[in-house]
Amino acid sequence: xxxxxxxxxxxxxxxxxxxxxxxxxxxxxxxxxxxxxxxxxxxxxxxxxxxxxxxxxxxxxxxxxxxxxxxxxxxxxxxxxxxxxxxxxxxxxxxxxxxxxxxxxxxxxxxxxxxxxxxxxxxxxxxxxxxxxxxxxxxxxxxxxxxxxxxxxxxxxxxxxxxxxxxxxxxxxxxxxxxxxxxxxxxxxxxxxxxxxxxxxxxxxxxxxxxxxxxxxxxxxxxxxxxxxxxxxxxxxxxxxxxxxxxxxxxxxxxxxxxxxxxxxxxxxxxxxxxxxxxxxxxxxxxxxxxxxxxxxxx
Amino acid sequence: xxxxxxxxxxxxxxxxxxxxxxxxxxxxxxxxxxxxxxxxxxxxxxxxxxxxxxxxxxxxxxxxxxxxxxxxxxxxxxxxxxxxxxxxxxxxxxxx
Amino acid sequence: xxxxxxxxxxxxxxxxxxxxxxxxxxxxxxxxxxxxxxxxxxxxxxxxxxxxxxxxxxxxxxxxxxxxxxxxxxxxxxxxxxxxxxxxxxxxxxxxxxxxxxxxxxxxxxxxxxxxxxxxxxxxxxxxxxxxxxxxxxxxxxxxxxxxxxxxxxxxxxxxxxxxxxxxxxxxxxxxxxxxxxxxxxxxxxxxxxxxxxxxxxxxxxxxxxxxxxxxxxxxxxxxxxxxxxxxxxxxxxxxxxxxxxxxxxxxxxxxxxxx
Numbered sequence: 001x002x003x004x005x006x007x008x009x010x011x012x013x014x015x016x017x018x019x020x021x022x023x024x025x026x027x028x029x030x031x032x033x034x035x036x037x038x039x040x041x042x043x044x045x046x047x048x049x050x051x052x053x054x055x056x057x058x059x060x061x062x063x064x065x066x067x068x069x070x071x072x073x074x075x076x077x078x079x080x081x082x083x084x085x086x087x088x089x090x091x092x093x094x095x096x097x098x099x100x101x102x103x104x105x106x107x108x109x110x111x112x113x114x115x116x117x118x119x120x121x122x123x124x125x126x127x128x129x130x131x132x133x134x135x136x137x138x139x140x141x142x143x144x145x146x147x148x149x150x151x152x153x154x155x156x157x158x159x160x161x162x163x164x165x166x167x168x169x170x171x172x173x174x175x176x177x178x179x180x181x182x183x184x185x186x187x188x189x190x191x192x193x194x195x196x197x198x199x200x201x202x203x204x205x206x207x208x209x210x211x212x213x214x215x216x217x218x219x220x221x222x223x224x225x226x227x228x229x230x231x232x233x234x235x236x237x238x239x240x241x242x243x244x245x246x247x248x249x250x251x252x253x254x255x256x257x258x259x260x261x262x263x264x265x266x267x268x269x270x271x272x273x274x275x276x277x278x279x280x281x282x283x284x285x286x287x288x289x290x291x292x293x294x295x296x297x298x299x
Numbered sequence: 300x301x302x303x304x305x306x307x308x309x310x311x312x313x314x315x316x317x318x319x320x321x322x323x324x325x326x327x328x329x330x331x332x333x334x335x336x337x338x339x340x341x342x343x344x345x346x347x348x349x350x351x352x353x354x355x356x357x358x359x360x361x362x363x364x365x366x367x368x369x370x371x372x373x374x375x376x377x378x379x380x381x382x383x384x385x386x387x388x389x390x391x392x393x394x395x
Numbered sequence: 396x397x398x399x400x401x402x403x404x405x406x407x408x409x410x411x412x413x414x415x416x417x418x419x420x421x422x423x424x425x426x427x428x429x430x431x432x433x434x435x436x437x438x439x440x441x442x443x444x445x446x447x448x449x450x451x452x453x454x455x456x457x458x459x460x461x462x463x464x465x466x467x468x469x470x471x472x473x474x475x476x477x478x479x480x481x482x483x484x485x486x487x488x489x490x491x492x493x494x495x496x497x498x499x500x501x502x503x504x505x506x507x508x509x510x511x512x513x514x515x516x517x518x519x520x521x522x523x524x525x526x527x528x529x530x531x532x533x534x535x536x537x538x539x540x541x542x543x544x545x546x547x548x549x550x551x552x553x554x555x556x557x558x559x560x561x562x563x564x565x566x567x568x569x570x571x572x573x574x575x576x577x578x579x580x581x582x583x584x585x586x587x588x589x590x591x592x593x594x595x596x597x598x599x600x601x602x603x604x605x606x607x608x609x610x611x612x613x614x615x616x617x618x619x620x621x622x623x624x625x626x627x628x629x630x631x632x633x634x635x636x637x638x639x640x641x642x643x644x645x646x647x648x649x650x651x652x653x654x655x
Binding site: 359366367373375 | 513556557558590591594595597598599600
């Protein structure tokens with residue numbers, strides 16, 4: 001009973017809009033290779049359909065407790081936006097934390113390779129550093145002008161600095177996850193960061209601060225700053241080569257990203273595409289490249 | 300490609316690095332690692348366009364490196380790491 | 396010679412009064428948000444139990460993460476030294492000491508005089524401290540003190556994948572939904588925690604005999620999991636493991652007062 005109640009409460013502050021979209025200017029019938037990329041992350045899942053390397057349609061949803069089901073749902077949701085039958089897909093690449101559980105995938109490729117490739121597509125060939133902040137982990141990646149990974153690092157799975165850590169705080173403070181960025185700037189002056197790295201200790205620290213009379217916004221600002229510092233320490237290790245692109249769900253959290261970019265001394269790159277679908281885009285692009293190389297599905 | 304697999308503890312961030320451009324997939328590291336963190340795969344999941352086998356850190360070990368690699372990182376009189384010593388092409392290095 | 400040792404841990408404040416090398420009284424209170432009050436209360440409690448007036452105490456040693464709160468301390472003792480001397484007091488054969496408290500885990504290697512010659516600390520991650528079992532007990536909806544006995548009922552090994560408390564919570568909820576028996580989940584929790592502590596011990600090298608201190612050592616399943624993981628015949632746990640560091644601080648304070 002207690003568990004169910006907790007989940008209800010979480011949903012309230014976690015909820016973000018699921019979406020799907022189709023590019024009206026692309027006709028799938030005239031495409032040579034149609035490839036599918038499915039990124040099953042710990043928090044969200046995306047599917048991207050590409051026609052000869054161009055984005056035709058995509059979907060973005062919350063990952064359920066069951067990865068194969070989440071992959072299926074994301075795929076059904078993207079096909080819903082189109083009039084294309086599923087069997088028209090030439091090649092499917094699965095990526096993300098749940099990639100081994102994408103039943104329809106012809107091949108799985110890590111999110112490291114896919115995010116670098118996807119960032120290259122979304123933000124252009126100037127991208128040399130990609131920072132992927134997902135629900136479960138942070139990855140810092142360096143790539144060349146073709147989006148090929150030259151250097152990457154990832155840390156063991158600790159919630160500090162990840163989307164999951166931010167969700168815990170949104171829940172604790174009762175602030176909707178998509179308002180976190182804005183609310184964290186509603187402070188008179190920037191407070192010092194929460195000193196504990198560990199989310200569990202940071203939580204008790206935050207409770208202490210609230211008792212001391214800090215506003216929720218001030219606590220949030222202190223946490224966003226701590227998260228930015230945690231992410232920065234990882235990127236610093238790899239070295240930042242401009243331009244820098246941020247992908248993954250946290251790219252949408254201005255509270256962390258703006259503070260992080262200020263530390264790095266760069267401006268975040270902009271794109272018309274949603275940074276959260278970068279992994280799925282990369283996966284679909286690899287599918288396309290493999291098809292072109294004659295390494296596609298053996299029919 | 301430099302593949303850095305790492306962890307953080309009270310004293311900082313640490314990484315085991317595999318230079319996949321030097322790695323020939325011979326598998327010597329797989330045999331010597333006391334914690335069995337390495338595997339050799341035919342298709343590099345981090346570099347889909349690569350041809351030829353490569354050593355990677357096994358998926359289920361990636362999140363446990365803090366505990367798996369810790370015994371090879373004693374607080375004093377540090378011996379060379381078995382994986383680094385075994386790698387003939389010099390593809391493996393570490394940051395501690 | 397009468398001395399006192401006060402250990403300000405993350406969760407509880409512990410005081411030990413020692414008279415001529417013997418424990419005369421103990422006091423323990425929850426730290427809460429007022430550390431000064433906790434220090435005062437636990438000290439008074441120990442004095443009362445010992446039947447000793449505060450003016451008769453010749454030397455006070457303070458230790459633990461919050462040791463600055465021990466305002467009346469004659470000596471601030473660092474945690475590694477306190478745990479080393481505490482373990483040596485209970486077991487002079489101790490050569491390795493492990494202290495797992497609510498928020499910290501530490502291991503030290505001792506010489507034959509009870510001095511720490513090497514140590515390792517886990518101080519920034521809840522997965523390697525008592526908090527881990529506490530958080531998992533909440534997820535399992537089981538009282539903390541029942542976690543250990545419950546785990547001992549299981550003979551099944553289930554690996555836990557998550558290394559972080561936050562992710563482990565979801566994993567435990569997943570195991571509950573999959574109808575895994577609570578005893579097996581509890582064992583998995585203890586095993587996971589023990590393997591983390593043991594990797595820390597292995598960094599300094601296992602040097603027999605091994606002594607366990609800290610509140611978590613009250614938990615029989617945890618001690619058993621550590622013993623199994625270290626592949627030892629037995630581990631040494633004093634009767635009141637959570638007073639280990641306070642004892643160490645009292646010993647050091649007495650030595651200082653006697654000019655040793």
